[in-house]
Amino acid sequence: xxxxxxxxxxxxxxxxxxxxxxxxxxRGHLSGxxxxxKLCNRRLETELGVSKVMLTTSCTHALxxxxxxxxxxPGDEVIVPSFTFVSSINAFVLRGxxxxxxxxxxDTLNLDENQLESLITEKTRAIVPVHYAGVGCDMDTIGQIxxxxxxxxxxxxxxGLFARYKGKPLGSFGQMATVSFHETKNFICxxxxxxxxxxxxxxxxxxxxxxxxxxxxxxxxxxxxxxTWVDVGSSYLxxxxxxxxxxxxxxxxxxxxxxxxxxxxFYQENLAGWAAANGVRLPVVPEDCxxxxxxxxxxxxxLEERQSFIGxxxxxxxxxxxxxxxxxxxxxxxxxxxxxxxxxVTEKLSDCLVRLPFFNELTQDxxxxxxxxxxxxxxxxxxxx
Numbered sequence: 001x002x003x004x005x006x007x008x009x010x011x012x013x014x015x016x017x018x019x020x021x022x023x024x025x026x027r028g029h030l031s032g033x034x035x036x037x038k039l040c041n042r043r044l045e046t047e048l049g050v051s052k053v054m055l056t057t058s059c060t061h062a063l064x065x066x067x068x069x070x071x072x073x074p075g076d077e078v079i080v081p082s083f084t085f086v087s088s089i090n091a092f093v094l095r096g097x098x099x100x101x102x103x104x105x106x107d108t109l110n111l112d113e114n115q116l117e118s119l120i121t122e123k124t125r126a127i128v129p130v131h132y133a134g135v136g137c138d139m140d141t142i143g144q145i146x147x148x149x150x151x152x153x154x155x156x157x158x159x160g161l162f163a164r165y166k167g168k169p170l171g172s173f174g175q176m177a178t179v180s181f182h183e184t185k186n187f188i189c190x191x192x193x194x195x196x197x198x199x200x201x202x203x204x205x206x207x208x209x210x211x212x213x214x215x216x217x218x219x220x221x222x223x224x225x226x227x228t229w230v231d232v233g234s235s236y237l238x239x240x241x242x243x244x245x246x247x248x249x250x251x252x253x254x255x256x257x258x259x260x261x262x263x264x265x266f267y268q269e270n271l272a273g274w275a276a277a278n279g280v281r282l283p284v285v286p287e288d289c290x291x292x293x294x295x296x297x298x299x300x301x302x303l304e305e306r307q308s309f310i311g312x313x314x315x316x317x318x319x320x321x322x323x324x325x326x327x328x329x330x331x332x333x334x335x336x337x338x339x340x341x342x343x344x345v346t347e348k349l350s351d352c353l354v355r356l357p358f359f360n361e362l363t364q365d366x367x368x369x370x371x372x373x374x375x376x377x378x379x380x381x382x383x384x385x
Contacts, residue, residue: 002314002315002316002317003317004317004318004319005316005317005318005369006317006318006319006357006362006366006369006370007319007357007359008319008320008321008355008357008358009183009184009357009358009359010359010360010361011183011188011190011359012188012256012259012359012360012361013248014248014249014251014252014255014256015248016248016251016252017244017245017248017249019248020036020244020245020247020248021241021244021245023244024036024240024241024243024244025241027240029240030239030240030241031237031239031240032055032237032238032239032240032243033237034240034243035240036240036243036244036246036247037055037237037238037240037243039243039247040053040055040194040243040246040247040250041053041054041055041194043247043250044194044196044250047162047169047253048162048169048171048172048196049168049169049172050169050171050172050177050196050197050198051197051198051199051200051203052196052197052200052203052206053194053195053196053197054194054195054197054206054207054210054236055192055193055194055237055238055243055246056192056193056194056195056210056236056237056238057191057192057193057235057236057237057238058180058182058191058192058193059087059156059158059178059179059180059181059182059193059194060087060090060091060193061193061234061236062178062179062193062194062195062236063087063088063090063091063092063154063156063178064091064094064234064236065195065206065209065210065236066091066154066176066178066195067091067092067094067095067097068095068209068232068233069176069202069205069206069209070125070126070152070154072092072095072096072097072125072126073095073096073097074095074096074097075096075097075098075123076092076095076096076097076098076123076124076125076126077097077098077099077100077121077123077124077125078092078097078098078099078100078124078125078126078127078128079100079102079111079116079119079120079124079126079127079128080092080099080100080101080102080111080127080128080130080156080327081101081102081103081104081110081111081112081129081130081132081346082101082102082103082104082326082327082328082329082333082342082343082346083104083109083130083132083324083326083327083343083346083349083350084130084132084156084324084327085158085324086327086330088128088130088156089128089327092126092128093332097125098123098336099327099333099336100119100124101327101328101333101338101342101343102115102116102119102343103115103342103343103344103345103346104132104343104345104346104349105345106345106349107284107286108132108135108137108284108285108286108289109132109133109349109353110129110130110131110132110135110136110137110138111129111130111137111142112345113137113138113141113142113145116141116142116145117145117149120145120149120151124149124151125151125152126151126152126153126154127142127145127146127151127152127153127154128153128154128155128156129142129153129155129156129174130156130158131155131156131157131159131160131163131170132159133159133160133283133291133294133295133297134157134159134160134161134163134170134186134291134292134293134294134295135160135163135283135284135285135286135289135291136160136163136164136165136166136170136288136289137155137165139155139165139166139173140166142173143173143174152174152175152176153173153174153175153176154174154175154176154177154178155170155171155173155174155176155177155178155196156177156178157170157171157177157178157179157196158178158179158180158182158185158193159180159185159186159292159294159295160179160291160292160294161179161185161186161187161292162186162253162257162292163289163290163291163292164289164290165288165289165290166288167290171196172196172198173198174198175197175198175199175202176195176196176197176198176199176202177195177196177198178193178194178195178196179193179194179196180192180193181193181194181246181249185294186256186257186260186292186293186294187246187249187250187253187256188245188246188249189238189242189243189245189246189249190242190245191238191242192238192242192246195210205231208230208231208233209231209232209233209234209236210233210236210237211233211237212229212233212234212235213229213230213231213232213233213234214227214228214229214230214233215227215228215230256360257292257293259360259361260292260293260294260358260360261293263293263296263358263359263362263367264291264293264296264358266367266371267282267296267356267367267370267371268282268283268296270367270371271298271371271374271375274374274375275298278377278378278379279301279379280298280299280300280301280379281298281299282296282297282298282299283295283296283297294358295355295358296355296356296358297323297353297354297355297356298353298354298355298356298374299349299352299353300352300353300354300379301352301379302351302352303351303352305379305380306322306351306352306353306354308377309354309377310322310354312373312376312377313373313374313377316373318357318369318370318373319357320354320355320356320357321354321355322350322353322354322355323350323353323355324350325350326343326346326347326350328342328343328346329347356370356374357370
């Protein structure tokens with residue numbers, strides 16, 4: 001196997017992370033909710049137009065908090081696309097919910113809003129639209145359906161921080177939303193996330209849940225003379241040094257986005273002709289969506305050609321990656337009775353998708369090498385995607 005010359009991902013830094021982390025150490029507050037945590041929360045609230053933001057230890061934990069806030073109970077149903085990371089539904093399954101897997105649209109790979117209403121039953125409690133690659137779902141239709149059936153909407157915006165749908169930031173549509181700061185995302189702190197809350201009814205309880213089920217926050221604000229256990233909860237606060245790292249990333253929002261836009265547009269411009277000639281599809285970004293340039297993927301005509309392509313790139317020292325396997329066909333999904341054919345678009349496109357190297361510091365030489373290596377691969381005469 002050839003040595004990897006161009007990795008799939010490489011965490012990017014701005015140069016200010018160590019300065020802010022050192023400052024956090026000097027301030028002497030190393031647990032959560034310190035100076036930098038509050039800076040991050042306020043910055044995200046301002047830039048996203050969200051009523052309340054709470055940094056968490058991961059996007060997974062933010063999703064778990066949303067399930068607790070919605071008081072999900074055994075037997076409740078939660079609708080989620082099958083084409084997503086397991087955390088999108090696991091947070092609700094942990095509370096006893098049954099996953100209701102929806103198929104995806106063939107263009108954006110987002111939840112297919114046209115089949116959403118047919119999946120709703122009297123047991124449905126929430127819809128979890130996942131903004132794949134940071135390209136917004138049809139939040140108008142999803143919101144209208146949710147309102148008609150009195151359902152909560154929790155946006156899984158792990159990949160779409162600062163992206164927009166019809167001019168409005170993702171994460172500002174549902175009652176709640178979650179984002180990720182994992183090292184594979186656009187803005188990182190190694191491991192981390194945030195819960196975005198748009199419904200004021202959840203503010204106070206969210207603070208309690210994040211503080212292990214105690215009213216510690218009210219105590220520090222002088223609203224009670226001692227704090228105690230008042231609700232269920234867990235430890236969802238990230239360490240202050242991680243918040244300091246993250247703040248350096250958020251400060252560099254425009255610089256990071258410009259770097260990623262350059263990578264996306266290079267691939268798009270240089271691979272369009274090759275893709276058309278080989279029956280390979282490039283990412284689709286609807287006109288009403290402003291994307292964050294999170295990834296660049298190719299959709300091949302078949303699994304066999306996708307795998308052959310991955311092998312071809314690896315032989316030249318370039319690391320590529322497929323993405324989600326259909327959750328409804330996983331071991332857990334089959335326990336719920338799901339079978340082949342239940343989400344046909346998901347099953348097809350999951351087999352055909354491969355992601356190209358995508359990170360902030362990809363050099364021009366590296367981009368050109370990736371493009372030339374892609375163009376050297378010929379798909380053949382297989383049926384078109």
